[in-house]
Amino acid sequence: QQQVKQSPQSLIVQKGGISIINCAYENTAFDYFPWYQQFPGKGPALLIAIRPDVSEKKEGRFTISFNKSAKQFSLHIMDSQPGDSATYFCAASRPHGGATNKLIFGTGTLLAVQP
Amino acid sequence: NAGVTQTPKFQVLKTGQSMTLQCAQDMNHEYMSWYRQDPGMGLRLIHYSVGAGITDQGEVPNGYNVSRSTTEDFPLRLLSAAPSQTSVYFCASSYSTGSGSPLHFGNGTRLTVT
Numbered sequence: 771q772q773q774v775k776q777s778p779q780s781l782i783v784q785k786g787g788i789s790i791i792n793c794a795y796e797n798t799a800f801d802y803f804p805w806y807q808q809f810p811g812k813g814p815a816l817l818i819a820i821r822p823d824v825s826e827k828k829e830g831r832f833t834i835s836f837n838k839s840a841k842q843f844s845l846h847i848m849d850s851q852p853g854d855s856a857t858y859f860c861a862a863s864r865p866h867g868g869a870t871n872k873l874i875f876g877t878g879t880l881l882a883v884q885p
Numbered sequence: 886n887a888g889v890t891q892t893p894k895f896q897v898l899k900t901g902q903s904m905t906l907q908c909a910q911d912m913n914h915e916y917m918s919w920y921r922q923d924p925g926m927g928l929r930l931i932h933y934s935v936g937a938g939i940t941d942q943g944e945v946p947n948g949y950n951v952s953r954s955t956t957e958d959f960p961l962r963l964l965s966a967a968p969s970q971t972s973v974y975f976c977a978s979s980y981s982t983g984s985g986s987p988l989h990f991g992n993g994t995r996l997t998v999t
Contacts, residue, residue: 779925802984813889813975813990814928821985859927863984872918872943873988875928 773797774862776876783883789847791879793860796841800862804873805834805845808857817858818845850883857881887911891976891991898966898998906961906994908976916979916986917959918943919951921972922993928975934959935982966998 775794783789795803804819820827820834820843827834833846847854860876892907910917918933930943934953948970950962959978963970974994979986 776927804987806988811992813977813992814988815990816987819985819987865984872930872933873928874930875920877925877927 773874774860774876776860776879778879779877780880781882783847783850783881785850785852785883785885787850787883789845789850789854789881789883791845791858791860791881792842793844793876794840794842795862797862797864798841799864800874801865802863803834803836803843804861805832806859806861806875808859808878810856814857814859847881850881852883852885855881855883889976889978889989889991891974891994893994894992896994896996898963898996900966900968900998902966904963904966906963906974906976906996908959908961908991909957910959910976910978910989911957912978912980912989913956914978914980914989915956916982917953918977918988919949919959919961920975920977921945922975923972931961931974963996966996968998970996971998972996 805817806814807817808814818829818832831848836843858879861873863873889910919931920928929945932951934940940951977988977990979988
């Protein structure tokens with residue numbers, strides 16, 4: 771059962787444009803929403819993360835927008851660059867009885883930024 | 886710092902063979918986990934461990950075993966390989982077991998089962 775739905779599956783953006791990737795979740799117990807970036811042949815790496823008590827978080831050209839009532843969050847990449855070409859995963863986690871860091875990942879978005 | 890090290894990088898197995906994927910981290914992280922990555926399915930949690938001697942199942946544990954005898958190592962064993970286990974496997978660790986502690990991933994093992 772997919773608890774975090776991610777779209778689009780792939781995205782092509784021109785250099786300098788805005789890339790937008792969307793995710794939706796079902797479980798209202800989720801309390802942490804990270805985005806991971808993965809380059810070919812490498813493991814994913816944390817890019818930016820947000821908790822549901824804020825509606826937006828910005829780090830450089832990367833911004834997470836969070837809509838708690840709609841149970842949706844999105845990643846915006848401003849001034850997209852060819853070096854941003856990668857696969858992006860949204861994820862969510864919630865506290866467990868054993869305090870485990872179990873991330874549930876979306877299906878990924880392959881971003882290609884054309885020069 | 887080496888971070889999370891996975892070996893081997895590539896492996897080809899025949900159906901029914903067994904093998905162990907190795908994972909080691911040098912960051913003294915409490916939490917370690919194994920994910921598999923398949924096209925269109927994202928990353929799915931196989932097994933995880935919140936400390937030495939403690940392991941538990943994730944979303945897709947069937948056909949895999951794990952153990953955690955030390956803080957540093959978390960091997961994943963395929964008992965009898967099947968073509969459905971063809972995938973890229975990632976080991977990840979985090980400092981804390983709490984929600985919000987960033988996961989540090991290795992560079993993966995690409996496994997093909999024929």
